[in-house]
Amino acid sequence: xxxxxxxxxxxxxxxxxxxxxxxxxxxxxVSFQIGRGExxxxxxxxxxxxxxxxxxxxxVLSRSARCSGTVTFRGQDVLTLGGPRLRQYRWEGxxxxxxxxxxxxxxVLTIEDQITDVIRAHRKMPRRAARARAPELLELVGIDPGxxxxxxxxxxxxxxxxxxxxxxxxxxxxxxxxxxPTTALDVVVxxxxxxxxxxxxxxxxxxxxLISHDLDLVAERASRLAIMYAGRxxxxxxxAQVVASPQHPYTxxxxxxxxxxxxxxxxxxxxxxxxxxxxxxxxxxxxxARCSQARPGHDQQVPALLEVAPGHEVACHLYADxxxxx
Amino acid sequence: MTTARPDGARPGAMPATADxxxxxxxxxxxDFTSGWMRRRQVxxxxxxxxxxxxxxQxxxxxxxxxxxxxxxxxxxxxLEQPTAGQILLDGQDxxxxxxxxxxxxxxxxxxxxxxxxxSSLNPTHTVGYHLHRALQIHGTAxxxxxxxxxxxxxxxxxLDAVPGxxxxxxxxxxxxxxxxxxIARMLAxxxxxxxxxxxxxxxDVSVRVGILNLLADLRAxxxxxxxxxxxxxxxxxxxxxxxxxxxxxQILESGPSxxxxxxxxxxxxxxxxxxxxxxGGPAAGPAPAAAGxxxxxxxxxxxCPFAARCPSRMAVCDTTMPGPEYPGPGxxxxxxxxxxxxxxxxxxxxxxxxxSP
Numbered sequence: 001x002x003x004x005x006x007x008x009x010x011x012x013x014x015x016x017x018x019x020x021x022x023x024x025x026x027x028x029x030v031s032f033q034i035g036r037g038e039x040x041x042x043x044x045x046x047x048x049x050x051x052x053x054x055x056x057x058x059x060v061l062s063r064s065a066r067c068s069g070t071v072t073f074r075g076q077d078v079l080t081l082g083g084p085r086l087r088q089y090r091w092e093g094x095x096x097x098x099x100x101x102x103x104x105x106x107x108v109l110t111i112e113d114q115i116t117d118v119i120r121a122h123r124k125m126p127r128r129a130a131r132a133r134a135p136e137l138l139e140l141v142g143i144d145p146g147x148x149x150x151x152x153x154x155x156x157x158x159x160x161x162x163x164x165x166x167x168x169x170x171x172x173x174x175x176x177x178x179x180x181p182t183t184a185l186d187v188v189v190x191x192x193x194x195x196x197x198x199x200x201x202x203x204x205x206x207x208x209x210l211i212s213h214d215l216d217l218v219a220e221r222a223s224r225l226a227i228m229y230a231g232r233x234x235x236x237x238x239x240a241q242v243v244a245s246p247q248h249p250y251t252x253x254x255x256x257x258x259x260x261x262x263x264x265x266x267x268x269x270x271x272x273x274x275x276x277x278x279x280x281x282x283x284x285x286x287x288x289a290r291c292s293q294a295r296p297g298h299d300q301q302v303p304a305l306l307e308v309a310p311g312h313e314v315a316c317h318l319y320a321d322x323x324x325x326x
Numbered sequence: 327m328t329t330a331r332p333d334g335a336r337p338g339a340m341p342a343t344a345d346x347x348x349x350x351x352x353x354x355x356x357d358f359t360s361g362w363m364r365r366r367q368v369x370x371x372x373x374x375x376x377x378x379x380x381x382x383q384x385x386x387x388x389x390x391x392x393x394x395x396x397x398x399x400x401x402x403x404x405l406e407q408p409t410a411g412q413i414l415l416d417g418q419d420x421x422x423x424x425x426x427x428x429x430x431x432x433x434x435x436x437x438x439x440x441x442x443x444x445s446s447l448n449p450t451h452t453v454g455y456h457l458h459r460a461l462q463i464h465g466t467a468x469x470x471x472x473x474x475x476x477x478x479x480x481x482x483x484x485l486d487a488v489p490g491x492x493x494x495x496x497x498x499x500x501x502x503x504x505x506x507x508x509i510a511r512m513l514a515x516x517x518x519x520x521x522x523x524x525x526x527x528x529x530d531v532s533v534r535v536g537i538l539n540l541l542a543d544l545r546a547x548x549x550x551x552x553x554x555x556x557x558x559x560x561x562x563x564x565x566x567x568x569x570x571x572x573x574x575x576q577i578l579e580s581g582p583s584x585x586x587x588x589x590x591x592x593x594x595x596x597x598x599x600x601x602x603x604x605x606g607g608p609a610a611g612p613a614p615a616a617a618g619x620x621x622x623x624x625x626x627x628x629x630c631p632f633a634a635r636c637p638s639r640m641a642v643c644d645t646t647m648p649g650p651e652y653p654g655p656g657x658x659x660x661x662x663x664x665x666x667x668x669x670x671x672x673x674x675x676x677x678x679x680x681x682s683p
Contacts (some may be wrong), residue, residue: 045530045532045533046500046501046530157391186390186391186557187390187557187558187559187598187601187602187603188390188597188598188601189390190601190603191600191601191602191603191608192601194603195608213530213531213532214531214603215531215605216531216603216604216605217603219603219605219606220603220604220605220606220607220608221603240606243605243606253532254531254532255605257531257532257533257534257535258531258532258535258560259534259535259538259558259560259561259563259564260560261559261560261563261587261599261602261604262588262604263563263584263587263588264564267539267542268535268539268564269535269539270532270533270535270536270539271532271533274500
């Protein structure tokens with residue numbers, strides 16, 4: 001089901017990095033849309049390209065990166081933005097909460113100063129007025145405003161992460177990209193922060209692109225899910241449907257390798273092998289070498305995304321074969 | 327070679343006393359002091375921790391950061407001196423025998439695995455060099471050509487299929503391969519006991535299970551005991567038979583892993599279990615306990631350390647630490663909800679008859 005009002009439309013996005021060993025194609029033809037107020041989950045192993053997608057959307061890729069495809073944010077072409085419009089897009093349109101964001105804070109400035117900095121960098125506003133926003137923002141993310149004069153080292157990991165979220169929300173963006181927002185935190189703090197994000201999203205109406213290697217975390221919070229492997233989206237659909245009946249063998253293997261607190265029968269098996277080298281591009285399905293259901297011929301062509309149920313798409317030759325057999 | 331053990335057994339030899347537990351920890355305490363004179367502060371990082379671990383058995387120690395679980399690991403590996411308490415390996419009190427520093431003999435037998443294999447391996451040396459050095463230091467490769475011994479270690483951890491692995495540097499390996507290389511290095515000492523401090527928390531969910539399966543195979547094949555320190559209840563449930571839940575330096579609840587996690591009794595354990603992300607959406611139930619985190623316990627504080635965050639707090643919780651109660655076979659909980667005279671938590675009236683061990 002297409003979302004009612006599309007905030008972000010990513011179409012055929014590819015990102016390449018030239019390196020001494022050759023060109024690394026980190027992201028290949030990734031497409032998805034995020035609706036207003038929606039949480040889209042993007043999951044995959046390390047090196048699947050999920051963070052590169054995030055960086056391309058926020059336009060923080062290194063200069064050497066070559067992007068193709070389009071990223072459209074509220075009708076505006078993001079990949080060609082420059083100068084003041086790019087500046088406005090970042091943080092006022094889209095903000096980024098990075099992995100290990102609690103180490104992203106400046107250790108020699110108080111958290112109040114860091115919030116004030118972000119606001120004054122974007123809005124013409126006297127320092128005093130910007131400063132007055134700090135307690136409100138801290139209160140919003142559940143930090144006692146009395147702690148606004150604290151330095152980052154005086155706060156726990158969870159509180160620092162809340163500060164980073166406060167800064168990300170300071171200019172009321174329409175989309176917050178969260179790249180592993182709680183990976184370094186304990187479960188109790190993780191749950192509290194994810195609940196806080198849900199509450200703020202309902203209150204303020206922003207959308208979230210939630211990126212993590214932890215499929216359970218993403219599936220718990222997102223309404224739709226996209227699974228990435230070797231730079232491509234291999235499966236996407238309603239989160240509950242994707243985890244209940246995964247259609248791509250990779251999604252199935254990822255779900256089967258995750259230990260559950262609710263227990264499981266017997267010994268789980270690790271997904272054997274490693275993701276392929278993205279320099280030496282293989283012609284066929286990138287999951288071919290690790291796939292338990294691979295058949296001869298699956299290594300010839302990259303499978304296209306096919307709709308297997310309403311809103312549920314899979315890029316796997318097994319479905320293309322089935323279509324042909326009909 | 328040091329002959330630390332009075333029976334003269336070689337490190338790595340099978341236990342002389344096969345019946346008794348491999349490791350016994352009794353009343354372990356650790357205080358850290360900082361400051362000087364009037365600014366002197368004492369933090370009670372570990373208080374009265376006791377448990378047993380048999381050969382081939384895995385025991386989990388679960389808690390949030392700051393709960394003291396890594397201090398327990400460091401005490402058992404003898405990287406820290408305990409303030410009080412006993413650590414017995416094969417029934418021998420190792421602290422009484424070697425009060426100041428652990429001997430190399432003890433370090434052969436008790437090895438640690440750390441959370442981040444990228445920082446525990448030297449970035450300027452190859453995998454082969456790391457293993458060669460470990461074999462040299464621990465003197466376990468006597469008579470074997472080094473290359474054969476290194477190949478044997480790589481095969482033990484499932485890295486033998488990776489071409490040219492011995493010549494690679496840590497940055498050329500994936501996270502899972504690095505942790506396997508660190509485990510191979512540890513195996514060079516032929517340990518009898520492994521203290522694994524968050525061995526999988528830096529790894530992708532998809533490779534965690536492979537590392538835990540490897541450790542389970544090593545336990546089964548070689549009778550190695552393991553203390554698994556983690557904040558991840560799912561891995562504790564998957565790979566340990568018994569789990570202890572630690573908060574502010576104390577064990578608040580312990581029991582057989584699957585019982586404890588399916589049916590947690592202590593409000594803190596309940597909070598931990600309910601906080602775990604679940605595919606089908608967040609766990610239902612009352613809002614988790616108040617925010618906060620394990621504060622440092624200081625001398626002179628009485629009562630239950632979890633009281634400030636506890637949804638079932640009672641007046642008595644602020645003044646006295648509850649003694650252990652035994653709500654089921656192999657289970658122990660320290661909570662006033664289960665104390666003598668208490669009716670138990672309102673939610674569980676059916677649990678009134680308590681078995682004592």
